[in-house]
Amino acid sequence: MRFATWNINSLNVRQERVEQWLADVRPDVVCFQETKLADDAFPQLAFEAMGYSAAHHGEGRWNGVAIAARDGLAISDVVTNFGDGPVRDSGPGGAGAEAASEDDFDPFDEARMVAATVDGLRIVSLYAPNGRIVGSPFYTGKLAWFERLARWIREDADVGAPLVLGGDLNVAPTDIDVWDAAAVHGGTHVSEPERAAFRALMDVGLTDAYRSQRSEPGRFTWWDYRAGMFHKNLGMRIDHLLVSPSVASRVVAAEIDREARKGPPVPSDHAPLVIDLDEPGKPFDPDWDGALARIQARTKPKK
């Protein structure tokens, strides 16, 4: 079984690219972030045409998360925003457009979390707040969002059952997950409180699936659009697939599809992260396995 997470930085702009990638890699379940769509604008029909159903949670201009599952894998029990109620609409007439001011920033008024059960597995798609500047209200809100996530896992999820969290967590867990620890020192994504918030997710029983398979430094999921950062492989590993023990023991491969960060056409600033689970007793599927081989062939380490 194949899982992926991908911050696509606008589904409107990236639709064709997402379709091509899904056709090539054929993940069973994908978590998307930054769809930047309202729910009624989500292209359900386009996903159906690709052989996927989807649960989307969006507010309009910003954020937006989704879970897509291959046909045959039923999606049920959808929960949004940690079950704490609706978020504000950032579209015309919505209040979310003003949420950028420091005074009323509230990460729980934004579409950053959707969970669903897919074929007996609990899946969560997450888009953590950026934080902007260490010590700012946006940073404080980011830490509060992580506390809410950890509490939701403890109280409302079952770590004793199959559970997969995929998302842009906007945290690089250790110094080997950034291109230059000195260059990013003092910024968000690498501060000790943010890293402690990430480790707290390990403390509630989750495993960083990529790191469990791959130990090398310098493998990133995000590179700034500016200044040729991607070309120079100056990035961070901030997108993650976190899994409960019964899933962790079945992970057999993990890869970042760096090729998907290349243009043209204009790519997202994030690359997809993919993991494969062993499935005892299931017939070997050469096409499916070939897709992983293609990802690995085109994902040469750079630096």
Place this chain on the structure above:
DNA sequence: ATGTCCCAGTCTCTGGGA
């Protein structure tokens, strides 16, 4: 290191966010 990209509104440019 702030060089790009995306979105909505003020709408062929601007400002905010990442």
